[in-house]
Amino acid sequence: MRYGHGPEVLRDLSFDLPRGSFQFLTGPSGAGKTSLLRLIYLAAKPSSGRISYFGRDAAELTRKEMPLLRRRIGVVFQEFRLLNHLSVFDNVALPLRIAGRRRQDYAEDVAELLAWVGLGEKMDVVPATLSGGEQQRVAIARAVVGQPEILIADEPTGNVDPEMGMRLLRLFAELNKLGTTIIIATHDLSLVRMLDAPVMSLSNGHLHIRAPRSQRQAQANAAPEEAAAETAAMETPDE
Numbered sequence: 001m002r003y004g005h006g007p008e009v010l011r012d013l014s015f016d017l018p019r020g021s022f023q024f025l026t027g028p029s030g031a032g033k034t035s036l037l038r039l040i041y042l043a044a045k046p047s048s049g050r051i052s053y054f055g056r057d058a059a060e061l062t063r064k065e066m067p068l069l070r071r072r073i074g075v076v077f078q079e080f081r082l083l084n085h086l087s088v089f090d091n092v093a094l095p096l097r098i099a100g101r102r103r104q105d106y107a108e109d110v111a112e113l114l115a116w117v118g119l120g121e122k123m124d125v126v127p128a129t130l131s132g133g134e135q136q137r138v139a140i141a142r143a144v145v146g147q148p149e150i151l152i153a154d155e156p157t158g159n160v161d162p163e164m165g166m167r168l169l170r171l172f173a174e175l176n177k178l179g180t181t182i183i184i185a186t187h188d189l190s191l192v193r194m195l196d197a198p199v200m201s202l203s204n205g206h207l208h209i210r211a212p213r214s215q216r217q218a219q220a221n222a223a224p225e226e227a228a229a230e231t232a233a234m235e236t237p238d239e
């Protein structure tokens, strides 16, 4: 991927996000994490190469199919993208309304989710009156409320304290247990260590994927020398 005639920001990437998997995406600032998430969300097109979704080549999706596909994906953007003419409650309920659900059927779920992210008292205010961390939690609640098939989150805990960060990670882990495929970009390695998940690591536009901790430990027990060599080869500057 390149922007305009600029240099390649991502190159030689090839990977699958297996259905129901959970992965972290890490890498230094400017490594291309947001660009990769934008490709995955189909908000940007690869300059060359192919992305396929649920077995379909993304380039072949029609104008009608694209919004339908996006409804199956929940996204937490770095800049939140909340609607300021709607209350916090209505921002979170928006994906359900778009999906044709009735207010009386979802009101309780939305209120419960907002209470879980610590915003039970702020349901009726507009997002502009909230702090950055509170707005981030509204964006997260909106992304997860419809139990999307895929959740893409760009630094979803960037503006909250460590305790809330762990709470949000638990929310993502619960969603993953219900079957949602999750990819979370983060600089926060303490978050990464909390889950036994694979870590996709970007550096200078290249990607490498580190297996989950338990898998690496099992390998180390089975073949200690090979595992040590592999670990040395995969060591990255951010861990």
Ligand SMILES: Nc1ncnc2c1ncn2[C@@H]1O[C@H](COP(=O)(O)OP(=O)(O)OP(=O)(O)O)[C@@H](O)[C@H]1O
Pocket (backbone or CB within 6 Å): 003, 006, 009, 027, 028, 029, 030, 031, 032, 033, 034, 035, 036
């Ligand atoms: N709209 C754009 N136009 C031109 N170049 C861009 C644009 N967006 C990003 N870039 C460049 O692409 C590279 C990767 O940026 P990207 O935002 O994907 O990195 P990142 O890993 O998400 O960084 P951070 O952790 O700081 O958010 C950077 O060199 C950046 O300058």
